Amino acid sequence: MKDFPQMKKLKIVMYFSIIVFTVLGASFGQTIQYGSPGIEVLYKGSNAWCTIVIMGDGYTQAEQAKFAGHAVKSKQAILNTFPYNKYKSSLAIYKINLISKDSGVDYSRSQNKKRTALEGFYYGRAVLINPNLLRKVLQKFSSQLGNMKYVYPLILVNSTRHGGVTSMSYYYRYASSCTSSRLPHIVVHELGHLIFRLADEYDYGRSGTYHGSEPPYSNVSANGNPYTVKWSFITQTAFEGAMYYKKGVWRPQKYCRMRTWVNYFCKVCNFAAEYYFQNKKPLFIRPGHTYTLANNGNGNNSSNNGNNNNGGGNNSSNNGGGNNSSNNGNTSNNGNGTSTSGGSHPNNTRPKPSLNRPKPNQPRPKKVVVVVRGRPIVVSLGNNKSKK
Template identity: 30%
Template structure:
């Protein structure tokens, strides 16, 4: 089957998302070398539920993301469209100032370049047998024959060490068991995959419990808990030879990986411990003791066991406080480490900026006053109250800009690593300013909008309140209808975990009184009108999003064209149905 045969019918509503059977696909992990060239380190074949998952054009990306452009080809025919992979260039090192005593003030370390920048290309076998990364002024184009990569997969650098994540094999119960079940309807969900490092084959239950604790922490925060139904949460177990993570011991002036120059390492209870783990978990990355990282290419290779992932989280079987952000969040098993993952998810998924004002010299500037680099959703340098992008959230009566110490949503100075000239929505109560807080209204809204806007993976156009593929009959073609009969039209709806959706059916653009369920029984006795238009509209009624900032993202619809035909032939009681006879010439 060619990729072109997988495209949705043009008659489908633009709000609809294509639904496909799983197809075999190439899954290739690339690492970027020091010169910015891609090198394949892992290859396997997988079954993709969304065959176009990575075949997207340019997508919005947060700052610090490197765009790697490529084309695919098959039988020598190169794709006209240019696709891209997004590769985070930096590791984020943001921690609670004093996690042992609940001090959530964020201790910032300047983001550091990821020494193992990696990305994945997932493309159906029938769509490509080669991939070519675009060249530029500084580097030549690179072409890789995917069939050749498949042949020498066992010789690639991570072939021996990469251990694909598998569903948990040990008997489980409760949340741990639920999270190990294969995800449903991946094409209309945010797919989060949780992997573990430093868990031996005998510690599957420990990993399951740690993953369940992380899930509880994440979905205890609004708006994550309100939209938990929109998320597929999967756990993939990766066995390590030994437990825990590396703990390089303190050594003043250290510049290598076998020691740690950060004075915080002096109090590390596990200092000097080195272990063999599947994903290379280690503390003191780049000489920052709390910066706990795993090797991104190995993580992405392990994720091939669940190839439809959108976002990855990694939990490490180690009790010392630490973590990191970047391509994915990594956290230790410390009780306060989950807050790192939640904050980092605000960066990697919502696309939010930090709201604290600790200096970060050289961080790329932004401006909402014009130019090509507008600021993130939760920060701005705009002080004209009528032009501030979150003005719909202003608490009535607050002065703009807003004095420190004031309650409510306004315009507070100090954000995005600057103490002046940059503003945030609330004073000191947002999770993007201090760990342990809740999200402010603007940050909370951005999560909901991102779910519906898409751009995070699959579905590319965002999550649909009408489950794609459940429409009956299909709206892709006109529906033939015999007048005088009753025809049911229906679809399965996706409801937020908390909150409600409004449902309304329309006939020829007019709301049908009382038609507010997921199905509607259509009946027409007259011969005219001969063509009818039936529409189902579903609207998220959340209070988390201001209507003026939502556009049409909160409303989804399906439209059917109905062709009214002759009434069915009525038979007399006990009369036999007419029999078609074949006339034969003598």
């Protein structure tokens, strides 16, 4: 099976939810100012190996308390969400304190005015940063963070303008979020992409009908038969409309954090998340294959028994699931309305970028490729030497 034409053109494997793949490189000339302490532990389980690193962009020295509040709010959203709360012992959450000269971030790259720690800016509703600066921060604290294979940066930008992003470039992966009242919901949604490799399930952003090959992600399928769809061993339901198309692609259940503003993942997303924590790798369900979880895991939150009327569809005996009764009424983000798909991976292997891995002496990238609703757009990073 082959990738979409635009994927071949860019020679990169793209990921869902406003994916950004960077022209890789490393630049260490810019000085980053850190708070005191530079890094703090917000939570650490007894057997922590999955590390979420929260850092802020656009927070001045006087706004560090504000960032601390946003970081704690994000931590609480994560730990109050199933299945994170089931696997708390595997989680560590750190906060890295970055100080920006200016408050807020640019609302477009052309502005190029704000002097911030990670050079954050909006591109539509995508919230982007300079990936080289992110790498520099992570390298500084690598000894505290542990195995970088399981380190997931979460960038909070000091702006209430709605937006977020998930970048899955191998060396520069991160999720970002604005800090509006919907911060908790956006954080959980974007981390669903970043950690569990879940696709967006909403059905807007692309016109026409999906005619591509089987998507390589566990929670969307080109097969609409509820009894033969790849997740039928979890739930025999299928709802048309997902991955930015209204027709030709299906999702497991009617509602899910990866689709709309509800406060639970669907059964399949929960299954994929539990699989990650139990196997230390993402799950890419292959059609015709069955996967199992230890400890009677089945994609449901056992405290809820799946009764939230979020399923139904073609199998009346299965009416939903994957709800989290402990989440204090929060709702989740339905994405950001922009993104793309990445072709087929029939061997259930992890998608890997075809770009060469960066070398220490490579120059700083001057451009990023932003895929907005499946259409690649090149965004210049500009020359930030003018930011004094």
